[in-house]
């Protein structure tokens with residue numbers, strides 16, 4: 100059987116390389132590395148716009164990863180921006196929310212990573228804590244902390260034991276979106292993973308598996324694709 104094609108969202112950023120200083124569709128290299136290590140083929144998805152484009156893209160994929168990045172604009176979850184919330188990335192919010200909607204509508208297996216979990220929660224009507232401390236190793240440095248699985252969840256079938264994970268976030272899930280259940284917590288109670296129970300495969304993790312060596316979560320996504 101051919102390897103499942105896993106799309107990973109990318110984002111436009113100004114970038115410099117060689118003689119060039121241009122907008123580029125960026126993705127940290129750990130994401131495709133992780134998908135390949137888990138047995139998938141990685142496809143980087145350039146930003147586009149709107150639900151039609153998102154549905155067209157998702158229809159060609161076997162699975163979708165929504166990657167980490169900027170803060171979700173608080174208006175998306177009915178809140179005023181706090182002074183600690185970063186500048187909005189409106190086009191990115193629109194595009195990735197459309198990708199998530201398309202994946203949910205089509206039953207395409209979906210993994211949200213960091214911002215991807217936060218967006219999944221917002222897509223389902225949930226809200227975010229706009230600032231928390233203790234989940235980075237300092238500016239631009241990944242930290243590490245333990246996450247404990249909630250027994251009986253999809254996540255717990257993938258990673259049954261408490262695990263130390265690479266972490267870099269200053270926001271987190273507050274009120275869970277419709278249908279989502281928590282599937283792992285940090286020691287301070289932060290929701291570190293959430294999932295949609297049911298026949299599909301929809302999971303978000305707050306940490307950054309692409310910065311570590313544990314491939315089990317993405318292996319779960321690849322297996323879900325293979326058995327769809």
Ligand SMILES: NCCCC(=O)O
Pocket residue numbers: 167168169170171213214217267268269270271
């Ligand atoms: N809010 C965007 C995802 C990362 C963070 O929470 O810092």
